[in-house]
Structure formats: C-alpha cells, structure tokens
Amino acid sequence: MFATRVYHYRDPAAVILGLKELRKQGLTPRGLLFVALDPRGETYIAxxxxxxxxxxxxxxxxxxxxPPWEGRYFHFDAVHRLPGDSVLWNGDRRLGDTGSAPEVACAISEWLKGSSAKNVFLGCTAHVPGSWxxxxxxxxxxxxxxxxxxxCVVTTTGILARKIDDRRLFHLDWQSLREHGSPTEGWQDVFTSEMGNILLVERRVLQYRLVLTCERGLVEIDVSHLPDLVIESARVPMRSGFGVVGRIDGGAFAVTAGTIEPWGLTNMSPAMLVGSPTESLLDLPKTLRAMPLE
Known part of the structure; x- marks a missing residue:
C-alpha cells in the first residue's frame, strides 16, 4: 500500500527518545504501523x-x-492510555517473556499523551493473544x-473483554478499577452470545458499535447503554473462519481469516478491507462471496 521504514531500538529508553524524535518529524499515532519485540526484548517500529x-x-x-520483517517477532496489537494514566496493552502473549514489554508499552503511552491521544491500534498479525x-x-x-x-477494548465507561472458551462478554467500569486498584476484580458479564463462544473482539468501538466474532458467525452489539445494557444490533451466521478486527469510519470492514477453535480464532491473516460506506454487517457475507478470494 505504501513504503515503510523500520526503526530498531535496543532498550526502552531509546524507544522514548526515538518516538520523540519521530514526532518532531511529523509522526502521529496514525503513522505507527507495527511495534514488535524480538526475543532479546529489543524494539522494532514500522x-x-x-x-x-x-x-x-x-x-x-x-x-x-x-509486517516489513520476518522471523521471531512478538507484536503489540494496541496500547491504551487509561484514566489515571495506567496502561493497557494487547498483543502476542510471548511479549510477556521479553522483560521489556511493560516499559515499551508505557513509553508508547507517554508518547500518546504528548500527542493528545488515548490509544494506538497496530497491524494484524497471527499469534496467541495476551492482554496486560x-x-x-x-x-x-x-x-x-x-x-x-x-x-480488551476500551469504552467510555470502562473495559470490555471476552473470556477464553466462553460465550460471555465482560465489562469492568472505571469506578471498579479505581476502587480495586487493578483489573483483577470487579468484572461483570454484560452480554452472552447465542452464536457460540466469542473468539475475537473488534479492536475498537466505533459509533457505539462493536463486532464479536463467534464460533457460528458475527454479532454486532450496541454498547451505548453500558454498563447497564448491551444490545445485539445485527447477527450474521457464518462458519467460514472470517473475523472482523476493525473498520474504517464511514467505510469498509477490516476482515481477517483464521482457524476456528473453541478458545479463539487462530492463524489469523492480515486483514482485507471489505465493503463500502453504504454497507452494514448484514451485507458482509454477500460481499465476501463476490470477492476473488484465494
């Protein structure tokens, strides 16, 4: 789609300095395409x-x-700066083995603060998911x-998350997070899928809508009434291994393909943009069938 440049930083302190320099050159969170760590904990930014x-x-x-690199790299999916400046990040579960992931996530969060942004969403890669x-x-x-x-997905009211091998979606409101001091307690189930276990959650809420990829299809929910109510707004039965990871505001869905397992959608491919501004989730199966997919 466009040419990329890769920056390599040997330690988190260098990441902080590097991101500050890139901001001076015009980089914003929109331009942060991939962030990954290697097994030594060194950082690569595209x-x-x-x-x-x-x-x-x-x-x-x-x-x-x-991704513009090949080999053993452990990718971040998203980094969120939460109220009170705590940090939430999703990504490859092996990030937890590197030792430097928390410092890198916090460095990115501080950089987001300097850009007046609350989160950054990164490229789609295949890995066992983790959240911290x-x-x-x-x-x-x-x-x-x-x-x-x-x-984990951040909303105006708190954090939404699926649970491994479960049909329910859970919510942790900001007040509970403040009271407990950490997200280990206070989660409440707010929605139960009738399409089997929830395998994947769209990475961000857009216009109070969020798509859940389930064992037997896709479910779009309305989260505008959280924490009291989550409403199913659309349902698309599918068993093909397609999942929605995101969408463009007023545009297409970002659809990945993977292997359906009870605990999640595995072996995910980079997403493809499917649909048009006039299409809804209900139009997605027809659009996918019309595409020359390999």
Missing amino acids: VPEDLEAVSTIKVGDKLSLV WAVDYLSAVVHLHSLGYLD
Whole structure:
C-alpha cells in the first residue's frame, strides 16, 4: 500500500527518545504501523517512509498491512492510555517473556499523551493473544489473560473483554478499577452470545458499535447503554473462519481469516478491507462471496 521504514531500538529508553524524535518529524499515532519485540526484548517500529502521508492513514489500512520483517517477532496489537494514566496493552502473549514489554508499552503511552491521544491500534498479525495492565513501568503487571480475559477494548465507561472458551462478554467500569486498584476484580458479564463462544473482539468501538466474532458467525452489539445494557444490533451466521478486527469510519470492514477453535480464532491473516460506506454487517457475507478470494 505504501513504503515503510523500520526503526530498531535496543532498550526502552531509546524507544522514548526515538518516538520523540519521530514526532518532531511529523509522526502521529496514525503513522505507527507495527511495534514488535524480538526475543532479546529489543524494539522494532514500522512507520510510513513518507511521514507526510500519515494524515491519510486509517485504522483499517493498518490492519491490512503485512509486517516489513520476518522471523521471531512478538507484536503489540494496541496500547491504551487509561484514566489515571495506567496502561493497557494487547498483543502476542510471548511479549510477556521479553522483560521489556511493560516499559515499551508505557513509553508508547507517554508518547500518546504528548500527542493528545488515548490509544494506538497496530497491524494484524497471527499469534496467541495476551492482554496486560500496569500503573507504570515500575509497578507490577497484571496478566489479564491469566485471569481468562482477552481482546480488551476500551469504552467510555470502562473495559470490555471476552473470556477464553466462553460465550460471555465482560465489562469492568472505571469506578471498579479505581476502587480495586487493578483489573483483577470487579468484572461483570454484560452480554452472552447465542452464536457460540466469542473468539475475537473488534479492536475498537466505533459509533457505539462493536463486532464479536463467534464460533457460528458475527454479532454486532450496541454498547451505548453500558454498563447497564448491551444490545445485539445485527447477527450474521457464518462458519467460514472470517473475523472482523476493525473498520474504517464511514467505510469498509477490516476482515481477517483464521482457524476456528473453541478458545479463539487462530492463524489469523492480515486483514482485507471489505465493503463500502453504504454497507452494514448484514451485507458482509454477500460481499465476501463476490470477492476473488484465494
């Protein structure tokens, strides 16, 4: 889609300095395409070669990209700066083995703060998912996936997450997070899928809508009434292994393909943009059938 440039930083301190320098050159969160760590904990960041093109990049565009490197790299999916400046990040579960992931996530969060942004969404890669939370890089890290929670999504009211091998969607409101001091307690189930286990949660809420990829199809929910109510707004029966990871505001869905397992959608491919501004989730199967998919 466009040429990329890769920056390599040997430690988190270098990441902080590097991101500050890239901001001076015009980089914004839109232009942060991939962030990955290698087994030594060193950081690799991919950005557009032409930073002037950053303003045209959308989340759906990022999700359709292929990483500009090959080998053993552990990718971040998203980093969120939460109220109170604690940090939530999703990504490859092996990030937890590198030792430097919390510092890198917190460095990105601080950089987001300097850009007046609350989150950054990154490219789509195949991995076993993990989710983590920390107050800062010096504090203890909560491994949310060890508690069963995955694919954490931030809303105006709190955090949404699916649970491994479960049909329910859970919500942790900001007040509970403040009261408990960490996201280990206070989760409430707010929605139960009638399409089997929830395998994948769309990475961000858009216009109060969120798509859940389930064992037997896709479910779109309306989260505008959280924490009291979640309403199913559309249902698309499918058993083909397609999943929705995101969408472009007023545009297409970012659709990945993978293997359906009871605990999640595995072996996911980079997303493809499917549909048009006039199409809804209900139109997605017809559009997919009409595409020359390999």
